[in-house]
Every structure is written in structure tokens, then in C-alpha cells.
Amino acid sequence: MLIMVERDHLTVRSELPLLNKVQQWFEQFCLKYLCQRGWTENQLYRLNLALAEGFTNAVRHAHKTLPLETTIDIELSLWVDRMEIRIWDHGQPFNPDEVVEPELGKPQEGGYGWFLLRRLTDRVVYERSADERNCLLIIEYSRQ
Template sequence: MSDNPKSFEHVFVAEEFAAREALCTIMNRLVAMGLAEDQMGGAEIVLAEAVNNIVEHAYAGMEPGEIRLNARFEGPHLLLQIEDWGRALPDGELPEGQPADLTGPMDDLPEGGFGWFMIRTLSRDISYARTEGCNRLCLTFDLIPPGS
């Protein structure tokens, strides 16, 4: 459909500082390819949470493996595919990502568990598949039409 598909791949090690550096590189490339400034924040939050999950859970307790990101602009969408070769998601399914419960006393306030809720809220569409030891998370974002 697209006359000029724009895409890139970025591979990095699933380690906290390498992930931070990779995120900065990826965001710069997305912006260079035309991601609008006011859409950057949402995409960066989702990417960061998805990558953190891989670093902290998929590769937990093992040698940090690779994370492979593919980004593609297609029509009015930005598609991000994130692959890793760590453990599968629990039950092989995407977590529900309920909003955190903030109703209790201060000492009971959650210090985590915000990630999947933000991923689900900020992306238009999300899918997960586990194939031959590979976790593949696909995320779709709506883009503001150019020139609008």
C-alpha cells in the first residue's frame, strides 16, 4: 500500500543500561522518520515498558540475551515488533493490565505493576505469539496524518 515503506531493525542486549541506550537510539530514528513530537512520549513509554518486562522477567536469572526491534511506518500506523528468546509470558498470554489499585492507605500504594496497563492504554493494538522459543510482541500505534 505504502509507496515508500520506512522501516528499520535494532538489536541490543537485554540489560538495563543497554536497553536505555537502545531506547534513545530507537526514538531518535523514529523521529527522524517522521514520528510527531506529541506522539513520541506514548511510543517511548510503551517501548520502555515492553523492554523492561523482557529484561526483568523473560531473561530473569539467565544470561541476558538479545532483544530485536523492528519498526515500520505503514500508512496511518507505526508498527513495532519486539522479539526475545527468554521465557514465555505466564500462561502464554498477554497480561490483562488492570489499572493499579490506589484506594488503600499510603503504605499499601503499589510500587509496580503499571507497565501492562500503560502498554495497553497507549497502543492501538497489541498481539503476542510464542514460536520456537521466540516471544514476539506486536504493537500498533495510530499516527497523526502528515500535513494535518
């Protein structure tokens, strides 16, 4: 049976300058819970970068036409075997399977964020929830 060890939640307005607050909150969570469980600095760096990419995508793309007051909810869940980051937005959904992966050396508009997220972490899932929000789920497995 898998056991959840810790969980935290943050709600912020849809504003890019709040990325600093989001990352500081994430780093505090990591210092408090992940470092003593053997998570490597490299894993934490990649998760932090994935969180930043997910948050900025929600602000820039999902909430592009929505008021700044529109909230983004972020949840961190630490399990015995993995870390999960969930980022919920209120924008129109998109199909990640339709995102064309950028080719090296060929200019392309868009698609880089999704490409980066898939390379940074073990698993990325994007789905529409029953409450009409989108959820970006980022998963990294423990290497212990």
C-alpha cells in the same frame, strides 16, 4: 493496499543500561521518518515510553534467569497508516489475559506494565513465534 515506508532493526544484549541506546536509536528513527509525516510529539512520547516498558519487561521478567548475553531484537516498521514496534525475547511465555488489571488505591504486585502498554498505544499483542521466541507487538495509528 498498505505500504511499508521504512523499517529498522536493533539487536541488544539483555541489560537494563542498554535502554538508553535503544531509546536513542528510536528517537533517531522518529526524527528521520515520523516527524516529517505529521506524527505529534505526544504520539512519539507515548511510543517511546511503550518501547521502554516493553524492553525493560523483557530484561526484568522474560530474561530474568537467562544470561546477559541473551539478545533482545527490536524492529520498527513505519507504514503509511501506522507505526509498529516488535520486541522479541527468549523467555517463557505468559498469558496477558491472566494479568489482573490494577485497581486504583489497592496495592498489587505486578500487572502495571501490561496495563500501561494498553493505555499508551492503540493496540498491543503478545504472542509466541514459531522460533520459540515471544513477540510484543505495539501499534500506534497515524492521526493524519
